[in-house]
Amino acid sequence: FYYYxxxxxxxxxxxxxxxxxxxxxxxxxxxxxxxxxVKTEDGEQVVLRAWxxxxxxxxxxxQYCWQKLVNGRWTECxxxxxxxxxxxxxxxxxxxxxxxxxxxxxxxxxxxVSR
Numbered sequence: 001f002y003y004y005x006x007x008x009x010x011x012x013x014x015x016x017x018x019x020x021x022x023x024x025x026x027x028x029x030x031x032x033x034x035x036x037x038v039k040t041e042d043g044e045q046v047v048l049r050a051w052x053x054x055x056x057x058x059x060x061x062x063q064y065c066w067q068k069l070v071n072g073r074w075t076e077c078x079x080x081x082x083x084x085x086x087x088x089x090x091x092x093x094x095x096x097x098x099x100x101x102x103x104x105x106x107x108x109x110x111x112x113v114s115r
Contacts, residue, residue: 026057028104029097035109038089042113046089049082050106052097065096069108089113 033051040046052062066083067074069092077085077093085093090113095106 027055027100028102029054029058029062029099030104031095031097031106034106035093035095037109038111040089040111040113045084046111047082047084048093048095048109048111050095050097051081052104054099055102058099058102060099062097062099065098066093067096068093085111 029052031050031052033049035048035050038046038048048066050064052064054060054062064079064081065076066078068077068085069075074094077083089111092108092110094108096103097106098104
């Protein structure tokens with residue numbers, strides 16, 4: 001089955017996701033570690049981490065895609081279970097984990113930089 005999804009966050013930003021597969025618990029990865037909110041000083045290195053396990057019937061390893069909210073749109077900003085954002089790290093982030101064509105997202109987290 002394929003679905004289209006409209007998502008609106010608490011700030012009123014909305015986006016449409018393209019066709020998505022229905023969730024099948026045996027294949028869909030699940031997060032065991034969600035990224036935490038980060039507070040840092042200007043110029044300090046920031047590391048964001050998340051960890052997901054593959055579904056019990058998945059055959060492929062989990063792949064990660066990090067996204068940063070830029071002007072109301074989620075923009076890819078890295079891959080792997082941890083990233084070190086380049087440039088100004090301040091903002092909201094989320095991580096997608098996928099395996100065997102099924103994908104799930106973490107809760108979004110924020111990175112606050114004191115200047």
